[in-house]
Amino acid sequence: MAPRVLVSDKLSETAVQIFRDRGVEVDFQPNLGKDREKLLEVIGQYDGLAIRSATKVTEKIIDAATNLKVVGRAGIGVDNVDIPAASKKGIIVMNTPFGNSITTAEHAIAMMFAVARQLPAADASTQAGKWEKSRFMGVELTGKTLGVIGCGNIGAIVATRGVGLRMRVIAFDPYLSHERASQLGIEKVELDDLYKRADFITLHTPMTDKTRGMINAQSLAKMRDGVRIVNCARGGLIVEADLADAIKSGKVAGAGIDVFETEPAKDSPLFGLDNVVCTPHLGASTTEAQENVALQVAEQMSDYLTRGAVTNAINMPSITAEEAPILTPFVRLAECLGAFVGQVTEEPIRSVEIVYDGLVAEMNTKALTSATLSGLMKSQVAEVNMVSAPIMARERGIQITESTRDKSGVFDSYIKLTIVTEKFTRSVAGTVFSDGKPRFIQIKGINIDAEIGEHMVYTTNNDAPGIIGLLGTVFGKAGVNIANFQLGRNRPGGDAIALLYVDSAVPEGVLDQVRDHKEIHRAVALRFDGIS
Known part of the structure; x- marks a missing residue:
C-alpha cells in the first residue's frame, strides 16, 4: 500500500505533484491546518504531514496520529511542532533550513x-x-x-x-x-x-x-x-x-x-x-523562497516514506535501520561531548578534531561527527541539526578532521573531541557503558568517570581543601540536590575539575557564590537535552 501524506497548509501544485510522481498518495487540503478539530479527527489516516506555519502540530494532534511517521515543515522554523512529543512517539520532524x-x-x-x-x-x-x-x-x-x-x-x-x-x-x-x-x-x-x-x-x-x-x-x-x-x-x-x-x-x-x-x-x-x-514577518515571503522550501519538503518526505532516507531531520540522525541499535547510544555520547565543549567555550573555534578509538571506529563515523558538531553549535545556533551542523561549521571557517584507530586504552570504544581556538586547546572524551548510557572519561587531560545528566555543573579550580564542602554547602542552601559528584586532578595541589549531576537547573546567583571562592577558576551550568 502506498504511503499517504496530508498537506494541510498551502504548498504549490508542483510540490504536490512530487509526492505523486514518487509513489506517495497525497491529500491536498491547504486550509485544514486552521481547523484543529478536523485535523485531530483525520490525522490518524496519514503516514506523513506536510505543513507550513499555520498548522499547529500539538501533543494532542501527535497522540491522535496513530500512523504518522514524518512531519515535514516547508521552512526553517518548527515552533509550531511539539518536537519532544514527536520524538517520544518516534515521529521524524524535518525542515528545510536553507531554502529561504x-x-x-x-x-x-x-x-x-x-x-x-x-x-x-x-x-x-x-x-x-x-x-x-x-x-x-x-x-x-x-x-x-x-x-x-x-x-x-x-x-x-x-x-x-x-x-x-x-x-x-x-x-x-x-x-x-x-x-x-x-x-x-x-x-x-x-x-x-x-x-x-x-x-x-x-x-x-x-x-x-x-x-x-x-x-x-x-x-x-x-x-x-x-x-x-x-x-x-x-x-x-x-x-x-x-x-x-x-x-x-x-x-x-x-x-x-x-x-x-x-x-x-x-x-x-x-x-x-x-x-x-x-513588516509582518516577510523575511521568507517571496515566490522563489516559498516554492523552494515546498519542493524541498516534498522531496525529503517522499524519499523517507519510499526509501527510508532521512534528510534535514530535527530529531533524528541520518542513520540506517541496521545501524540504529548499535549507533544510537554513541550518537547521544557524541552530542554530549559537543554540547559540553560548546557550553564551556566562549572563544571562536578554529578547528575541531574527533578521534574514534576501538569498536566505534568501525561505525558510521559521519553520523557521529555530525552529532558532535550539532551538540557543539547548539548553544549558539538553536536551529541546528545533524544535517545542517557540518554546513554551518564550514560556513564559519571551522576546520574539521576525524580519525580512527584501533583500541588504544582500557575502553573498548571511546570518542575524543579536541577543539582549538586562538587562545587554547580543549579536549573531552567519553564512552558508552554496557547499560547504553554515555559517560565522560576525560576532560582537559584529567581522567574522570562522570555520569551525564540533564542538568550539570562544571568547575575548574585549584586542588585545595574545602572545595567539596563549598559546593555542597552552597547548593544545599539553595535547595539544589546533587545526584552525583565526580572529581579529577592532574596532580596533588595542581589543577582540578568537578562535575556535578544535579536534579534541577542551578540559578545564576548560586553559581556566582561558587565563583567568588578564591580557589575556583570557573563554574559553568550545563544542560544536556534528551538525557535522563
Whole structure:
C-alpha cells in the first residue's frame, strides 16, 4: 500500500505533484491546518504531514496520529511542532533550513535602504498630496559601517551584499573565524566593538538564552548616536520598549523590524514612531523562497516514506535501520561531548578534531561527527541539526578532521573531541557503558568517570581543601540536590575539575557564590537535552 501524506497548509501544485510522481498518495487540503478539530479527527489516516506555519502540530494532534511517521515543515522554523512529543512517539520532524536564506537576506538589505531613506513615510506623504522634500533627508549607505550580528548562512549573505554596496562590514559571531571573515571581505570584531562602531546594525542570530533581549537599554547605550537597527531574524532579540525609548530620545535614528516578541503583532511600543519601518514577518515571503522550501519538503518526505532516507531531520540522525541499535547510544555520547565543549567555550573555534578509538571506529563515523558538531553549535545556533551542523561549521571557517584507530586504552570504544581556538586547546572524551548510557572519561587531560545528566555543573579550580564542602554547602542552601559528584586532578595541589549531576537547573546567583571562592577558576551550568 502506498504511503499517504496530508498537506494541510498551502504548498504549490508542483510540490504536490512530487509526492505523486514518487509513489506517495497525497491529500491536498491547504486550509485544514486552521481547523484543529478536523485535523485531530483525520490525522490518524496519514503516514506523513506536510505543513507550513499555520498548522499547529500539538501533543494532542501527535497522540491522535496513530500512523504518522514524518512531519515535514516547508521552512526553517518548527515552533509550531511539539518536537519532544514527536520524538517520544518516534515521529521524524524535518525542515528545510536553507531554502529561504537569500530571500531573508535581501529583505534585511531592503529594510536597511527603507530606514536610511525613510521610504515608507516619504511614500505616504507624497501620496497624500504633500511635497515634503526637505523633511525626508536620508543618509547614504556607501562608506557607512555595517555591523552584522550572527554571520551564519543568512548573515554571510547580508555581509557580502554590504561589501557590494561599498560599506565597511564588521561582524560578530562566536563561531566566525578570522579566515572565514577574510574570505567574505569583512572584519571580525567583538560585540561591544561592533556596538561602538556600527552605523547600521542587522541581526541574524538565532533565539537562545544568550541572545534573548540582547538589544536592550544597556547595549543600546553602548552604540553610537544615530545608529539604525534592522531585525529580520527572530522576535525577542530586541527589547521593544527599550528600542522605542532610544528612538524617542534620538539615540537611535531608525529601525526596520520584521519580527516581533508577540506575533501576529497587533500592538508594539515601536508602532507609530518616526522612521520605524515594520513588516509582518516577510523575511521568507517571496515566490522563489516559498516554492523552494515546498519542493524541498516534498522531496525529503517522499524519499523517507519510499526509501527510508532521512534528510534535514530535527530529531533524528541520518542513520540506517541496521545501524540504529548499535549507533544510537554513541550518537547521544557524541552530542554530549559537543554540547559540553560548546557550553564551556566562549572563544571562536578554529578547528575541531574527533578521534574514534576501538569498536566505534568501525561505525558510521559521519553520523557521529555530525552529532558532535550539532551538540557543539547548539548553544549558539538553536536551529541546528545533524544535517545542517557540518554546513554551518564550514560556513564559519571551522576546520574539521576525524580519525580512527584501533583500541588504544582500557575502553573498548571511546570518542575524543579536541577543539582549538586562538587562545587554547580543549579536549573531552567519553564512552558508552554496557547499560547504553554515555559517560565522560576525560576532560582537559584529567581522567574522570562522570555520569551525564540533564542538568550539570562544571568547575575548574585549584586542588585545595574545602572545595567539596563549598559546593555542597552552597547548593544545599539553595535547595539544589546533587545526584552525583565526580572529581579529577592532574596532580596533588595542581589543577582540578568537578562535575556535578544535579536534579534541577542551578540559578545564576548560586553559581556566582561558587565563583567568588578564591580557589575556583570557573563554574559553568550545563544542560544536556534528551538525557535522563
